Amino acid sequence: MDFDLSEEQSLLKDSVEKLVAQHYDFEQRKKYLQTPQGWSPDLWARYAEMGLLGLPFAEAEGGFGGGAVETMIVMEAFGRGLVLEPYFATVVLAGGLLRHAASSAQRAELLPAIASGTLRMAFAHSERQARYDLADVTTSARESAGSWRITGEKSLVLAGEHADRLIVSARVAGAARAQDGIGLFLVDAGAAGVSRRGYALQDATRAAEISFSDVPATPLGAPGKAFPVIARVVDEALAALAAEAVGVMAAMHEVTLDYLRTRKQFGRAIGQFQVLQHRAVDMLVAIEQARSMAFFATMMANEADATERRRALAAAKIQIGRSGHKVGQEAIQLHGGIGMTMEYKVGHYFKRMTMIELLFGDADHHLAELAAMGGLIAG
Amino acid sequence: MDLAFTKEEIAFRDEMRHFFRNEFPEAIRRKASEGRHLSREEMVTAQRFLNARGLAVPHWPQAWGGRDWSSIQTYFYQDEMQQANVPSPLPFNVSMVGPVIATFGNERQKHEFLPQIANLDIWFCQGFSEPGSGSDLASLRTSAKRDGDHYLVNGQKTWTTLAQYADWIFCLVRTDPAAKPQEGISFLLIDMKSPGITVRPIQTIDGGHEVNEVFFDDVKVPLENLVGQENKGWDYAKFLLGNERTGIARVGTSKERIRRIKELAALERSGDQRVIDNPRFREKLAAVEVELKALELTQLRVVANERRAQHGKPDPASSILKIKGSEIQQATTELLMDVVGPYAMPYQPQFEEGWNEPPIGPDYAAPAAPTYFNWRKISIYGGSNEIQRNIIAKAILGL
Structure with a gap:
């Protein structure tokens, strides 16, 4: 058992943290947000140069052979900086689906293009009625004369607005919420019949509603058997989000501690008041518990036993949801009025944390699932 | 980074597991798992059983029975012991006074006391808290004045756990009333049979008798019973309190309690539904399991860091373990209350000694409320959770 990073991993951590520190101060970030896509193409190119965009792909396929720990390192640093580029959508989600479901020919075509920064992809999966049920897919895929076509509506597609290609889940057979009968398909985002409506989420990152009307599509893996892959990639994505959340929480806590040390009322720094000290400590306890579970998530993301992984x-x-909820609310409260303003950073961390809480199932959703599985400790 | 344990570590864990579950006296384990208090005799039997196998004081210096284990080995030893409901060796002996004597005592004291402390031939209790000195321990007033070849001790200690069983008490006493509070304190060993000592029981809200008041009225204590230097007792007390870094989380105990809760929740029914199948109960339980898993990993992070830590210097991260560990232990007592429902109400102290007539409700329900009441103590003793927060605010957050 060892919680230390290897030398290479430490180097990766240093270089990503340095990049974020240099390019993601509050004013710089505001500028990226003012562009149409809401992030920096220059930084995207830097990520490609640094090898971040191909990090989890096999070296033989144009990547760097990184695993869950490497993704954790990048995501935590990105969380600290509130990084806006669509790394999670392209590399973690779409990249994950390609790694686990694509043919070697598809991987040879797409992975090097992602790694070099020329191809951005998104995972179009959620639907209006599905809430957090991964198997609730009604978008349909039909085969005729050897080619597949997709029709349906996808919702809350992260970074879907400007993605070049989409991976779309669609039902080829079975009832609406059946795990069996779901396929994954590659779709050209510019194809006739695809219409996209982009919008901002609460944290200013972007998503899209996308409708597909008889759109040509290429299967990714065996049509109808995609659910285990989707579940697996979503679990990997949860590990990545957990790491991002730890970065967000740690940054919120640091900002709050700085404020407690410098803000003076009643003739002294407010951090000298015990009631505020104890609340800052409770934030730390919540963060350390979350960090422990982010490690656990990272280690278990590749667990072969799907039930244990789940x-x-x-x-x-x-844990991420509960800790994040508490840390975010306390960070605002301990700042007082300034924490409520758009011109101060702590509120932006709070909003990102809130989005992470809602992505791929909130704490209540996962608690119900875990409880139904009998919890963690065998009775 | 790798959460997996090495083959050697797993072999060690399995050896501990086998020993605690298969070789340790079954009757004592069962009694502990049922939430009943062990008698003095049972606690002595348990510790001697461990000591005979080199398992009472593995963390001591090797010359006095220590095993020179790695921090991860010590972790497995504690975790497996807790999971098997094996009572920990008396903490006042093995975690408190023993290490202080081994580190600061003279050779005569080491030879006289350490083997008997390890074997529980001498039972020590702890004389720190006083009626006016709880969280503010350094304000203590029990005095020791030199008078020829002995000290004359006067004052009162309180919350003295199991003083009714103790042969000796280790005390913080004020030897220099003129010095700053922390600088006038000494660490004395006092024979409980000394004339002038009176022990008065304190009954706690669970109805039990664990703690006591101890009065000292002109008690003569030989000068040779001073440990270390006069007026340096505060340093030894800090050493003592910082000695146990990770065991306080009691993750193994909570794991075992959750197993028992699941077992009992499968027996209790509400209508035609077992309590374990009630979604609301299951979610409450799962939420505690998640916090416990997180704490287990937090504890392992502290254990992994111990390789780099300085011996005897408290790791402020252990305050996190104390806060969270106590909250989770208390949550498990509430879950057991949920399981037994209305049968937590009857007051039936007979569960401790055996039933003369049939219990009201299931016999396993009787300890639920007393345990719930009693375990409120764990966020108070050993430095209340609020004191732990003060420590973290200062030592980790720099506030």
């Missing part, structure tokens, strides 16, 4: 990732998302 238990672990559900547990991690519960």
Whole structure:
């Protein structure tokens, strides 16, 4: 058992943190947000140069052979900086689906293009009625004369607005919420019949509603058998989000501590008041518990036993959700009025944390799943 | 970074597991798992059983029975012991006074006391808190004045756990009333049979008798019973309190309690539904399991860091373990209350000694409320959770 990073991992951590520190101060970030896509293409190119965009892909496929720990390192640093580029959508989600479901020919075509920064992809999966049920897919895929076509509506597609290609989940057979009968398909985002409506989320990152009307599509893996892959990639994504959340929480806590040390009222720094000290301590306890579960999520993301993996990732998302909720609210409260303003950073961390809480199932959703699975400790 | 344990570590864990579950006296384990208090005799039997196998004081210096284990080995030892409901060796002996004597005592004291402390031939209790000195321990007033070849001790200690069983008490006493509070304190060993000592029981809200008041009225204590230097007792007390870094989280105990809660929740029914199948109960339980898993990993992070830590210097992260560990232990007592429902109400102290007539409700329900009441103590003793927060605010957050 060892919680230390290897030398290479430490180097990766240093270089990503340095990049974020240099390019993600509050004013710089505001500028990126003012562009149409809401992030910096220059930084995207830098990520490609640094190898971040190909990090989890096999070296033989144009990547760097990184695993869950490497993704954790990048996501935590990105969380600290509130990084806006669509790394999670392209590399973690779409990249994950390609790693686990694509043919070698598809991987040879797409992974090097992602790694070099020329191809951005998004995972179009959620639907209006599905809430957090990963198997609730009604978008349909039909085969005729050897080619597949997709029709349906996808919602809350992260970074879907400007993605070049989409991975779309669609039902080829089975009832509305059946795990069996779901396929994954590659779709050209510019194809006839695709219409996209982009919008901002609460934290200013972007998503899209996308409708597909008889759109040509290429299967990714065996049509109808995609659910285990989706579940697996979502669990990997939860591990990545857990790491991002730890970065967000740690940054919120640091900002709050700085404020407690410098803000003076009643003739002294407010951090000298015990009631505020104890609340800052409770934030730390919540963060350390979350960090422990982010490690656990990272270690269990590749667990071969899907049930054990699901238990672990559900547990991690519960802890992340609960800790994040508390830390975010306390960070605002301990700042007082200034924490409420758009011109101060702590509120932006709070909003990002709130989005992470809602992505791929909130704490209540995962708690219900974990409870139904009998919890973590065998009775 | 790798959460997996090495083959050697797993072999060690399995050896501990086998020993605690298969070789340790079953009757004592069962009694502990049922939430009943062990008698003095049972606690002595348990510790001697461990000591005979080199398992009472593995963290001591090797010359006095220590095993020179790695921090991860010590972790497995504690975790497996807790999970098997094996009572920990008396903490006042093995975690408190023993290490202080081994580190600061003279050779005569080491030879006289350490083997008997390890074997529980001498039972020590702890004389720190006083009626006016709880969280503000350094304000203590029990005095020791030199008078020829002995000290004359006067004052009162309180919350003295199991003083009714103790042969000796280790005390913080004020030897220099003129010095700053922390600088006039000494660490004395006092024979409980000394004339002038009176022990008065304190009954706690669970109905039990664990703690006592101890009065000292002109008690003569030989000068040779001073440990270390006069007026340096505060340093030894800090050493003592910082000695146990990770065991306080009691993750193994909470794991075992959750197993028992699941077992009992499968027996209790509400209508045609077992309590374990009630979604609301299951979610409450799962939420505690998640916090416990997180704490287990937090504890392992502290254990992994111990390789780099300085011996005898408290790791402020252990305050996190104390806060969270106590909250989770208390949550498990509430879950057991949820399981037994209305049968937590009857007051039936007979569960401790055996039933003369049939219990009201299931026999396993009787300890639920007393345990719930009693375990409120764990966020108070050993430095209340509020004191732990003060420590973290200062030592980790720099506020």
